[in-house]
Amino acid sequence: MQGGMTIGVIARREGLAAETLRYYERLGLIAPSRRTASNYRLYNEDAARRLRFIRRAQALGFSLSEIAELLALHQNPDKDMLAVKDMAQTKMAVICRKIDDLQRMKQGLESLSEQCPGHGPTAECPILEALLKDDV
Amino acid sequence: MQGGMTIGVIARREGLAAETLRYYERLGLIAPSRRTASNYRLYNEDAARRLRFIRRAQALGFSLSEIAELLALHQNPDKDMLAVKDMAQTKMAVICRKIDDLQRMKQGLESLSEQCPGHGPTAECPILEALLKDDV
DNA sequence: CTTGACTTTATAGTTAAGTGTAGGGTTTAC
DNA sequence: GTAAACCCTACACTTAACTATAAAGTCAAG
Known part of the structure; x- marks a missing residue:
């Protein structure tokens, strides 16, 4: 299992439940960078950074859908x-x-x-x- | 239809939806003083006072279950x-x-x-x- | 005597941000 | 080679305070 963290590893590292990560994925907040042959999610440091973004933005009072907007703004160079x-x-x-x-x-x-x-x-x-x- | 207000009348007077009153009744917050022969709820001024109590207590930050406690305290002379x-x-x-x-x-x-x-x-x-x- | 505005119950849906479960497949350690 | 620990999807449940719906019964006006 090289080249990324499984969902349990990154969840533990960031202090979240694995189901929370899957939930965030359904909302379009984070996606794994890739999947293994057996369909396991694999995350990289970028995902960890996004999770910290989410945590910090929540602490400032933003809802998850507002956080999705913020992340989209960050992604889009025209904004x-x-x-x-x-x-x-x-x-x-x-x-x-x-x-x-x-x-x-x-x-x-x-x-x-x-x-x-x-x-x-x-x-x-x-x-x-x-x-x-x-x-x- | 004498001797009380139907649910629609008291709801309109107090600015609530009739379903909200039925909901409060399920939670044990208010009951109609009686029912008509055809099973319609009838409310008196006491119920209106209780509804205002609920509204004011909500404005102070109390939840409906806490309000139920407050009303129970008021009812119980031993408290x-x-x-x-x-x-x-x-x-x-x-x-x-x-x-x-x-x-x-x-x-x-x-x-x-x-x-x-x-x-x-x-x-x-x-x-x-x-x-x-x-x-x- | 019928139409429309009421009422009844029971049940399901709403929002937000998760949490939990069932039923299966995979990986790791011994 | 098997048991524990992990992962997958899909779906249901949680809390609070409503809100809406369906299917039925009742009441008042014309």
């Missing part, structure tokens, strides 16, 4: 890096909105929590009362 | 409001961690975006290069 920068900035905007939403949730929980004495029957719990109250 | 406060504080901690994660993503995207001149072939894009680079 401009503006497209990449645009994706990064769009993603930043999405993340900022999520942060805002979460901060609003946090503040809501904080102010309700402050009103709760912390003991007594739940029927008098100010948190539950606030959630149940009639006014919209 | 203490400490349990509610604990859930609120646990949820706050979860939200804080999510905010941290997102802030780290945002900073990563920001610093990569700053390095990108914004035009030129994608092969030279510093964002893609950073994601692809060999060192761990």
Whole structure:
């Protein structure tokens, strides 16, 4: 078995399950560089680099389909890096909105929590009362 | 059809789909106060209050199963409001961690975006290069 | 008395990113 | 030469919160 890593070897090296690699292949994210006579996938260092790309891009909040787009942009010499920068900035905007939403949730929980004495029957719990109250 | 709202009426009033109400019922979140002779669900104001409870609790980041717990706490006179406060504080901690994660993503995207001149072939894009680079 | 807008149940599909299984073939180590 | 560990495909399952469908029954208006 020379000239490449089998799926188990590269998966172990990159900290993924072999099925995850096959899944990524179905999505068009990575393909083995070739197959053995017995149809085993063989991967090279380029595949390992792509897997690290995927991991890092996921850590920045990109979905697998967005990562496929990013990889396609990288592959295509006619494309401009503006497209990449645009994706990064769009993603930043999405993340900022999520942060805002979460901060609003946090503040809501904080102010309700402050009103709760912390003991007594739940029927008098100010948190539950606030959630149940009639006014919209 | 007196003495209650049919599923379509309360759903429209609360801005939900009727199927969502049936779904909530399967999860044990709300039940109609009674059924007509022809087996139609009938809801009262209490159900409407519960639906608003669900909506507000969702807006604070609680899952439907957590909301079921909250409603059960409210129903049970033997329970203490400490349990509610604990859930609120646990949820706050979860939200804080999510905010941290997102802030780290945002900073990563920001610093990569700053390095990108914004035009030129994608092969030279510093964002893609950073994601692809060999060192761990 | 029929048409259309409701309602009922049970069941299946959606999204994202995997994970698990069945039923087979292959390679490696002893 | 055989057992363990690996690989193949195809398909089903997972979670959360819905959403949609089919096939049937009910209700209100004209």
